[in-house]
Amino acid sequence: MDDLVKQLKRDLENLNKMPELNDVKAKYLGKKGSISALSSKMRELNNEKKKEFGITLNKIKNDANELINLKRCEIERRILEKKLKEETIDITLPGVDIPMGSPSIVEKMVEQIEQILMSMGYDVVDGPEIEKDKYNFEMLNIPKGHPARDAQDTFYIEGNEILLRSQTSPVQIRTMLKGNGQTPIRMICPGKTYRRDDDDATHSHQFMQIEGLLIDKKVSLSDLKGTFDVIAKSIFGEDTETRFRPSYYQFTEPSVEMDIKCHHCKGNGCNICKNTGWITVSGAGIVHPNVLRNCGYDPDKWQGFAFGFGAERLAMIKYNIDDLRVFYTNDLRESKTFDRKEAE
Ligand code: DAH
Numbered sequence: 001m002d003d004l005v006k007q008l009k010r011d012l013e014n015l016n017k018m019p020e021l022n023d024v025k026a027k028y029l030g031k032k033g034s035i036s037a038l039s040s041k042m043r044e045l046n047n048e049k050k051k052e053f054g055i056t057l058n059k060i061k062n063d064a065n066e067l068i069n070l071k072r073c074e075i076e077r078r079i080l081e082k083k084l085k086e087e088t089i090d091i092t093l094p095g096v097d098i099p100m101g102s103p104s105i106v107e108k109m110v111e112q113i114e115q116i117l118m119s120m121g122y123d124v125v126d127g128p129e130i131e132k133d134k135y136n137f138e139m140l141n142i143p144k145g146h147p148a149r150d151a152q153d154t155f156y157i158e159g160n161e162i163l164l165r166s167q168t169s170p171v172q173i174r175t176m177l178k179g180n181g182q183t184p185i186r187m188i189c190p191g192k193t194y195r196r197d198d199d200d201a202t203h204s205h206q207f208m209q210i211e212g213l214l215i216d217k218k219v220s221l222s223d224l225k226g227t228f229d230v231i232a233k234s235i236f237g238e239d240t241e242t243r244f245r246p247s248y249y250q251f252t253e254p255s256v257e258m259d260i261k262c263h264h265c266k267g268n269g270c271n272i273c274k275n276t277g278w279i280t281v282s283g284a285g286i287v288h289p290n291v292l293r294n295c296g297y298d299p300d301k302w303q304g305f306a307f308g309f310g311a312e313r314l315a316m317i318k319y320n321i322d323d324l325r326v327f328y329t330n331d332l333r334e335s336k337t338f339d340r341k342e343a344e
Pocket of ligand 1 (some may be wrong): 167249285306
């Protein structure tokens with residue numbers, strides 16, 4: 001047995017690789033290893049000798065394990081030292097600039113409005129971008145052949161029934177139909193919309209709208225004004241003044257344009273507000289009785305207001321951007337500029 005340990009020490013002496021160490025371990029302590037083989041000799045001994053033999057065998061096993069583990073630590077330390085020596089970092093080399101993207105400024109605008117309205121109990125809902133003419137126009141009180149359709153020059157997909165939605169207002173219809181004429185509604189729907197417009201500084205064939213709808217009992221224009229005030233102040237600053245101007249939409253009566261006092265010139269007149277002191281940020285109004293009726297809501301019991309923001313337009317006003325196309329060119333340099341503007 002002593003010889004075995006001496007032999008093991010010799011085997012370990014010049015060894016410096018892990019696989020070799022594993023081989024040595026198998027040679028002595030493996031199932032068929034020489035130390036394990038000694039156990040089978042036990043059977044040949046009488047009881048007294050067995051005990052003595054057993055104790056010695058255990059000691060040898062422990063010694064062998066310890067020797068092998070010591071060697072393992074030594075090899076591991078050597079591997080680590082070698083690695084550290086080879087992988088030294090030359091801190092005098094110039095660094096590599098990793099270009100970073102950032103969330104789109106339009107997306108941030110949408111998220112901000114979602115947060116404000118969710119805090120007032122609104123649900124954020126989704127609607128299809130491929131829509132029925134019936135929901136996009138007809139049930140919104142815009143029958144076929146109505147001149148109002150011309151303003152929303154529409155991409156039709158199949159005949160004249162299926163289209164790419166030209167506004168998010170059809171989501172009003174879908175939400176009211178789900179409410180079955182019974183339940184109050186508070187929803188916003190941010191989403192992409194499409195029109196056959198030529199792309200220029202203020203038009204895009206695809207843009208983002210944020211629709212809002214509230215249906216309840218005893219809803220008035222002043223509720224809309226209060227809601228708009230909260231939204232405008234949280235986007236453009238606490239000192240933002242708002243006003244309504246009369247307007248016309250088929251699905252609201254009365255209809256309004258919602259303006260904010262120009263936050264650049266504080267209403268004194270500048271090129272951003274075209275010297276009027278005010279900037280229009282949204283169309284809105286009290287839901288038309290025909291629309292309520294179309295969706296199963298009795299206009300004598302229920303009223304509501306609706307509004308539609310253009311997300312790009314809000315971002316353009318807030319960050320003083322004069323060309324809508326920058327949102328869609330995916331130029332990292334632009335998005336960096338937006339980050340800077342936001343920090344200001
Ligand atoms: N859908 C209108 C548009 O695209 C915007 C709008 C106006 C939405 C008034 C509304 C609303 O919900 O009440 O021009």
